Amino acid sequence: MRPEILNPLFAEVDTLDGVGPKLRKPLEKLRCTRVRDVAYHWPERFVTRRPVDTLDDAGEGEQIIIALTVTEHRAGASRRAPFRALASDSAGNILALTFFGRSSFTAKKELPVGEKRRVAGKLERYGDMLQMVHPDHVLKMEDAALGQMREPVYSLAEGLTQPRMASLAAQALDKLPALPEWIEPGLLAKEKWPDWREALRSVHARDDEAAKDRLAYDELLANALALQLVRADNRRKRGRALAGDGSLRGKLQLPFPLTGAQQRSIAEIEGDLAQDAPMLRLLQGDVGAGKTVVALHAMLVAVEAGAQAALLAPTEILARQHFETLKAMARPTGVEVALLTGRDKGKPRESILMGLMDGSIQIVVGTHAIFQEAVQYRDLGLVVVDEQHRFGVSQRLQMAGKGKRPPHTLSMTATPIPRTLTLANYGEMEVSRLDELPPGRQAIDTRVVGMDRLPEVVEAVGRHLASGQQAYWVCPMVRDEEGMEKAAAEQRFAALKARFDDDVVLVHGQLEPALKDAAMARFAAGDARLLVATTVIEVGVDVPASTLIVIEQAESFGLAQLHQLRGRVGRGSEKSVCLLLRGNQLSETGQRRLALMRETQDGFRIAEEDLELRGGGELLGTRQSGDTPFRIATLEQMQRLLDPATDDARLLMERDSGLEGERGEAARILLYLHERDMGVRTLRGG
Ligand code: ADP
Ligand code: MG
Helix, strand or coil, rough: CCHHHHHHHCCHHHHHCCCCCHHHHHHCCCCCCCCCHHHHHHHHHHECCCCCHHHHHHCCEEEEEEEEEEEEEEECCCCCEEEEEEEECCCCCEEEECCCCCCCHHHHHCCCCCEEEEEEEEEEEEEEEEEEEECCCEEEEECCCCCEEEEEEECCCCCCHHHHHHHHHHHEEEEECCCCCCCCCCCCHHCCCCCCHHHHHHHHHCCCHHHHHHHHHEEEEEEEHHHHHHHHHHHCCCCCCCCCCCCCHHCCCCCCCCHHHHHHHHHHHHHHHCCCCCCEEEECCCCCHHHHHHHHHHHHHHHHCCCCCEEEECCCHHHHHHHHHHHHHHHHCCCCCEEEEECCCHHHHHHHHHHHHHHCCCEEEECCCCCCCCCCCCCCCEEEEEEEECCCCHHHHHHHHCCCCEEEEEEEECCCCCHHHHHHHHCCCCEECCCCCCCCCCCEEEEEEEEHHHHHHHHHHHHHHHHHCCEEEECCCCCHHHHHHHHHHHHHHHHHHHHHHHEEEEECCCHHHHHHHHHHHHHHHCCCCCCEEEEHCCCCCHHHHHHCCCCCCCCCCHHHHHHHHCCCCCCCCCCCCEEEEEECCHHHHHHHHHHHHHHHHCCCHHHHHHHHHHHHHHHHCCCCCCCCCCCCCCCHHHHHHHHHHHHHHHHHHHHHCCCCCCHHHHHHHHHHHCCCHHHHHCCCCC
């Protein structure tokens, strides 16, 4: 149960004055649904503005407050062009107030032609026009004057204003309880960090790096502590020791010897399986490193010991592919392998369920369907989870809950994430790394090409297909916009179809499963030779005859993702090519990122350098990043503070594993504050 002292913080945001149904939506967009979230939503920056009478008194780039009369509305020439309200100052100088996207609707209403308004924002020049893009304030003349010279600038969502956000923040800060200190006193003193409440109040009032570090450290500490609690709890659990006798593994007839890294990983896994405590291990290995055969060995150990094993894949396509591969590899062993996905219905599904219940199916491969209520195992001993990064810790714990005795779990990820991210995301697990590729892999010839050379690229694809080979064409990634991603893919597909006709198939996330499978099957069979796709092909798809991959707007992808996409080719004996199409306006970091892709194929190196580049780039202001479990700590802070936080958590666990001492109690509060309570729940009184 959450400690009562935190209740005011977890009250819904509606309990703040002035929050009605109307504000609910924009606040949700900012992920501010509770008082706590508002307190943690501190200003992105602070501005000092100067009130001026006319634009003549102001310099370009300056933050100003000025009274203007709106003279004209100019709608954008196209849907994507901005809306501009022209306005004149008392001397007749014209300023364009510019709005992009949906904010134009509100702007039109707030800035009626002929009316006088006071606006605040940054004065800029655009061509020979003075302009202010998205003014921070647009106020009626009768509204209270903007007296404050220095003010916070919060990131907002449509429907919220700076004054409103500031008022909500002030209310949230008033409600902060005094909490006991969970940070080790020595560290607190050494870093000169303020206490928790003081830190939150400070970051809303000024640019206070020390306070921000403290708040980030809190989050990192909570995460590390939770992972270690899960780890400790796991060690106390009684699962079932699985000792194989090698009888099935001995029957495998692999066409290649295992690499050293594979042998080492298998040995590590065998060691874990032989223990009572359920295994929690992550197998990290680059695309093509050969994780599947390691998984097969692990599963065969379970079967040799008389138990069943399940392999969970994140997508239908991958489940099917794993099934085919594993079934073929396992054939000489006589082990029964089945596939179960959400799409299996009726009789075939019934018969698989029966087989799992009576134990005649020893290995099952599937999607989430394999963990539904209706699915009963006779004796599930091992769960292998492919592409672990799509599941969070709490989902992992849920899966581990299946079965009378918790099964062993082996998680596999093809994203060679950097060490710090591994620690942050998978700190509760042991790690095996496949850091050695099977011999004989060809280097993939990687080139960066400007989008203006698209016609040449299409010709090159044409020549490639004409020579009898296959290719992938990956469409731009659009963050959080599946609809737009689909539209872009369909457009590119139509254009390429006009050129290559029946040779092209399209696969995207919103395609009906049956159609998607049909398209994939045609491509895998070599019947269709160009596969146009969104990132759904990112993980796992294996068509060795495909030796060219074109990635459109390569800069829109993360490097780890590009690396994975590129790994779709270079799987056969033919020389492979990767063309990274880039937009014509590319930042310096963008150029460096793509250059790195050209330079190396070492996934672990790409991951480390990508993190470095992004960590540095973050000074520009983006806080959250998809691949960390953190909402508060930036990448840069994570790189600096994660290690000390992890050590600190370990030390605390050594001294007080039940979190019962004074600092332990404070740490429990911290875990709830950062919603890492799955850790506390493993404890007495948690
Ligand atoms: P991952 O899942 O790690 O991306 P896979 O398990 O799909 O990689 O393996 C990639 C390819 O390499 C497969 O065709 C597999 O048969 C082959 N392979 C795996 N291990 C070896 C090895 N030791 N030597 C040669 N080829 C291997
Ligand atoms: Mg794989």
